[in-house]
Amino acid sequence: MSILELRKLWGNRPLIAAAVGVLIQDETGRVLLQRRGDDGLWGEPGGALEPGEDFLAGARRELLEETGLVCPDLTLLPLPDGLQSGPELFHRYPNGHEIYIVGMRAHGTLPASALEQAQPDDSGETLELRWFALNDLPPLSNNANRQSLSVLRARLGLPPLPLEPTPPAPPVGNHLMALRNRVGPRPLFAPGANVLVTDGRDRLLLLRHGGTGKWTVPGGSLEPGESFEDCARRELLEETGLRAEALEPLQMFAGPRHRFTYPHGDVVDNVSVLYRAHDVTGPLTPQAGEVLEVGWFGADELPAEEELSGTLIVDNLRVWKGGQGT
Template sequence: MSYLSELRAVWGTAPLLSVGVSVLVQDDHGRVLLQRRGDDGLWGILGGGLEPGEDFLTAAHRELYEESGLACSNLTLLSLEEGLVSGPEFYHRYPNGDEIYLVGMRAHGTLPAEALNDAAPDDSGETLELAWFALDKLPPLPSNINRAGLNVLRVRAGLPPLPLNPFPAPPPAADHMRRLREVVGTRPLFAPGANVIVADGEGHLLLLQHGSTGRWTLPGGGLAPGESLTDCAQRELRGATGLSAAHLEPLRMYAGAECRFTRLNGDVIDNISVLYRARGVTGTPTLPPGEIPGTAWFARNELPGEDEFSGAVGWAMMREWADSCPPDRFPS
């Protein structure tokens, strides 16, 4: 049973954050590979949900093989500008009533047209048919997940983007992860979210002190169903520091086995997090009472060590970003 199926068994059909990957494969004529799905009989791009501990590229290769029997050696993740998926427009309701908000990435690769002759989808019934389609002669695409993904290729080809279908307003921003944890126990859960780099341009990085541990952390937090990752980063930055950013530049998506964290109570978390860099920061620092006792600006040679930082993923974000910057200062 898949990760999402196991959650559905205890959560029902109510909206879930579904972490997944879309697989865009083109042939040597620029046509895109689509599948006719078994659940609704309609055409769409290949792809599916991640399993706990899996990264997006590994999932892309697995989903492509399961749904087509094909392997694509040059399959790669798109840049965050083209590949990042999140927001209210990525709502989808399946024929059985299950509701999701997709969060994830897109992968892209190429295969020769004749590769389809060797296609052999698995026996799950998920794929009824496979075919190549020209980008200007696509079949009806009811899902915004498919429309938005194919718009990446259409824009590249100089074609106008397909209009997105209307979508419902997201549910109230309640504590989704807490409620989900109450019904699933300690089992692994994907925790999509965002973290933010705030630097002053003089060689100093802003870090927050975690209220319960006293350790240092980057501004950031978890995604609400229907929220975009950029909006999440802006909300968390403002809520934790009172600051706002004129622009948030996505730097890297963190996911996979190295992003797993086990809390002291046994809860297992698979972090899925985008690291943003804040540009044009304004506002007066204001800390939420009780949650964050303090902030500090750290010079490069004074950055906290891993044992002083709250969470291995956040520490890796900080170190990788700092190590990639010029030696004399952090870019603001």
């Protein structure tokens, strides 16, 4: 379901919005910003993903809709600069809708003259487009824009932009389940994080999940206001009793390949960051009811693909196998 469809059932209460921001720079390093139709302030082009859409496709679509421009070299920023999540990315729109923005940033270049061909759509989202120097920015719409532009400012040795205060994040509950109770089995975005944990013999920890009966890695869904890394830490502790001194982000997974249907019929569009755990401590204590079995697997001992919990886990394990010996 799109976020606008969810609003009809959820009201103004906070939702987690899987979104992409688009950072376009010209030949002098200036950044392209839009003056927004909702609050009259400035920000990067971008917006929420459509169901089944990956981040790069979403970035291209949002750029075209909000500027009328196509950027041939548009790519996603590498992790961690490309990631956006956390309690500071709360935003309340003028109409009262509340969101926590999570997702990715894309970056590309266009000549300054491209602005002469800009033609935003007729939605009213874009009032004006203009190039700005990174050391001379206009009033910005929200913290997501401030953080994104701070990524670019850091490349020039400029300090990060100060963030506006935000309310405390809600207590951890089960946000996805609460949404399910309203929407039934229809597809929902499920932003979250998974964790690769290995032992001293370079074997990977896998869990057999109680809900699917399939093998998976530790991980789960974000709660409102939670960062991807905080989600990874929480899920690792809840499902295994283990703690990681450091978590290294490896890759973001999203798009139609990572739609998953549970045995009972619920459908999710996974938007998941894969982390590698370093300096893991604690006794391995599987979560009762959630985890049926645990196992340590070498690269040539992994379960068959049909025994894994969907294409997200298949691709997680491919990343792990591809990194063996590095």
